[in-house]
Amino acid sequence: MDDAVTVRHLVVDRGHRRVLPGLSCAVPAGAVTGLLGPSGSGKTTLLRALVGVQRVRSGEVTVLGEPAGSPGLRRRVGYVTQAPSVYPDLTVRENARHFAALYGRGARAADDAVATVGLADAAGQLVADLSGGQRGRASLACALVGEPELLVLDEPTVGLDPVLRVELWDRFHALAAAGTTLLVSSHVMDEAGRCDRLLLLREGRLLADLTPGELRTDAGTADLEEAFLSLVRRGEGVSA
């Protein structure tokens, strides 16, 4: 399988802290890859580097064949930040239509994206009046509307009830089946089982790059949380 993203020797400092001390990894195309690790492990920093908004010290990040942050990629990559970044003083529909316009798409595409995240009934409501989970989905709709080739999602399922979470994961797999590459970060290990491939991050280093099945076999336990912990205990760098 081709890689949609390759990262080589990426070094990122935030303040005086070295968040990524030379990370190398790859994200396969047309699959759902989970970026997992405890909070503070550098997940968001890596995602920001992929979408080209993170100042990097050194290293190489190639996204869909172009250097990360290239102007041409802005049409091809969708990014959903951890905190919902939509306008609270606009309705869900107005938010989606605004981002649709920026991607050169019409009102129809916007309404479809709103329906996709299950907010069709709330389309006329101000985002400020929505629940936390609904806000997150509104934010997701604003990325889906551009029909990007690569969708970068930072903790998209935080604050969602289990039913919605399952629905959203089904949606992610449907997108991947249609050819979209998804990179989804999470600090909840039980979501790891839903990914096609896992990148396990700890303190800015890649602890493992494997499938959920391999992780279970490797650690000799069916529980992914347990498996992750045993990897951590075993020490750094299973594969890099």
Add this chain to the structure above:
Amino acid sequence: MNGTVATTGRVLRQLRHDPRTLVLMLVVPSLLLGLLYLLWRDLPLSPFDGVGLTMLGVFPFVVMFLVTSIAMLRERTSGTLERLLTTPLSRGALLAGYGTAFGLAAVAQAVVTVTVATTLYDLDLRGPLALVVLVAVADAVLGVALGLLASAFARSEFQAVQFMPVVVLPQFFLCGLLVPREQMAGWLQAVSDVLPLTYAVEALQELGRSETVTGRMWADVAVVAGAAALALALAAATLRRRTS
């Protein structure tokens, strides 16, 4: 171009969902002008014509400066700016969209204020009212541009609102209203020469005293527009795609 139109529409829709802000924007300048009118109404030598005229330029400048610096600060702190910068929207289009949206709001504000001032308060204005509106709008766009620029230097809304007196009051003190520019100390006059509000006020005074439109008035408007363009360019330079 598409990005500018989309941004303009979005900012105007945000305003529409905030009717109280809209009403404040449209009504407050007229009410304050009314207070000045009442203050001087019974005095034999009322300075209202001069002051009122100057305020037609000061109100849109102050209001739009405040509103945009807060609006842009919110974009920065809420993550929407970072998100916009990952979309095909160019930085110039984003800022032009802001300028256009608040420029349009300024047209409405100026039409209301000028109409009220010349009818209810008998403000003596000889030049064409449309040009008074034009100067007010140029002033508003200047306020927008400086507000966008100032937001880059504010980390919080508390800081942002305090840029208002820093940016506005010196320009107001030195624009020639409190002391005629010819009577200022030489160095203060030199400072006044480089402050854009000076030219906006001068343009309004030209429109106040003569029925024919003077070349100086147009030159003043050009200076204000040029200063706004410069501030917008500087604001664009402060919008970094990559941040630490």
